[in-house]
Amino acid sequence: MAALQNDLILRALKGEELSRPPVWMMRQAGRYLPDYIKLREKYDFFTRVETPELATEITLQPVDQVGVDAAIIFSDILVIPQAMGLTVLLEEGKGPILPNVIKTQADIDALNTGDVENRLDYVMKALAMTKSELNGRVPLIGFAGAPWTLLCYMVEGKGSKSFDKAKQFCFTQPEMAHSLLQKITDITILYLKAQIKAGADLVQVFDSWSGMLSPADFNSIAMPYLLQISDAVSKDAPVILFPKGSWYALPDIANSSATGIGIDWTITPKMAREMTGNKITIQGNFDPSHLLAPIPQIKKEVKEMIDAFGVKNYIANLGHGIMPNVPVDHAKAFVEAVKEYGA
């Protein structure tokens, strides 16, 4: 395998001194890129995800076209519920639908937790193919959804503003909820380890809905499973946890086995540094909607963001996924501004 020519993100996760931070963007492979939109017109979502050649092509687009310092494999967090045995439907432009939601212990007992390497062999093939195509240009990121976030979809059956059904399930049937969370955790650990074996240089765990939980509920429902994952997987490769909205968890995650923490834009860099005590690499936290501002303003704000976080122990990123209506020039300006930092 080719040696990495750009290992900035791995060095940032080790806390090494760098002249500028590495940069990538959540959802960088996808919807705002014209070449992606062309593929979307020809192939449906799961065809794009399940065909290694297509997933590889999509994963490489932002590396070639936007100049990010890391590739993240094109896939979806809901491949795990699929691998566990649930049907997942996805209509373009709408959210996912899981027609057979989890209601009973029998539903949970029927879920698969093993054999993920075979069940999701297309992800492993896409990682290996991407790794080979990258030829050491930048590191490759693997990922998975966090157990709480996957439970949300598996119980609610679709996206929601507040995931009340999922919360009700946890608050009224805690034993069942924990058995489901444990099953998701078990398969997720196997899945992330398999991704690393297949070529991922680091992995990120997306807890997209953790911010809907109170600190007490987060500590009961989300955190223990995030920690199980980072304890098990960080032996093999760096693990970035991204519990979106759960600013209150920063001190505990800073003291955990996680290598990095992703934060959204609803916390100042200063406060995030204070809450983590420089004990962990922070990734974030540009408000994605600020990419709609004029380019000079984007560049100014990126510089201010890096000034505020500091270059050490920092990965420049958005605070959430890039939006479909961001002009490619604006995405490039974001990346360029990071690369120009200090120059």
Added chain:
Amino acid sequence: MAALQNDLILRALKGEELSRPPVWMMRQAGRYLPDYIKLREKYDFFTRVETPELATEITLQPVDQVGVDAAIIFSDILVIPQAMGLTVLLEEGKGPILPNVIKTQADIDALNTGDVENRLDYVMKALAMTKSELNGRVPLIGFAGAPWTLLCYMVEGKGSKSFDKAKQFCFTQPEMAHSLLQKITDITILYLKAQIKAGADLVQVFDSWSGMLSPADFNSIAMPYLLQISDAVSKDAPVILFPKGSWYALPDIANSSATGIGIDWTITPKMAREMTGNKITIQGNFDPSHLLAPIPQIKKEVKEMIDAFGVKNYIANLGHGIMPNVPVDHAKAFVEAVKEYGA
């Protein structure tokens, strides 16, 4: 006008020593109450809002049936965009639609900001009628939407997960955005003062979408207008600001003219007290979805919440509106648990 027999909430806002905190629930008048649902089957939303007899009946239902320590007038934050000249459509069970969104300075210039007492005379009549019917049993709360939250609807034209259009409007056309925010602020001040004149004993300002803003954007787009409102209105009656999700603003609001601050459930009582330094009365912050838990658990959690906040400078409430699927018994249990505190 009858003297108040229960003035707990006003005393809590003054920081007086009480034996137990006052309690009410956001959205207490409405959707989870069977008597409300009967009225909803007979009259459409704006008929219920605009007919003082109906609004009064709905406002009184939770006082009579659930035993809360304050009534909040049944109305909607979107009556202000209506009074300013925009059409607001509301289909039952769906979110609001504003077909003519704000796009240009001319659109903003065309908005009304005066004569709100007449334009919204039905609110004033409902307040006067409710005040008379209450006959001093509990205080009456008036309310309005915060300027940023109203801008969201006026620019986006409907509800949204992230209000990207509204944010884009603010980030790309800040002068226009500020002129719109100022106009909304001007009419809101007149509106809240009129509500107090008509019978409201205190008012609350709902900034339902402030948590979508970064701390820097909150300080530019939301906070100055919240402060203008509390500076102007707190001379007449207590003002509770509820910038949902904007935990980072607690220290600044604690040092402002606001009498109280509402908080959601994504912050611990301890942290909220630390950030506000006991300088302001806190209202909140029970996760509404916990009202779906069994009654003994609700009662236990309410006691723990009050233990954590302390009785002084505290108003027990939910961290957001009560959900339609909460059994009335559970809502009652929440209120009873507060009333039983320390007994």
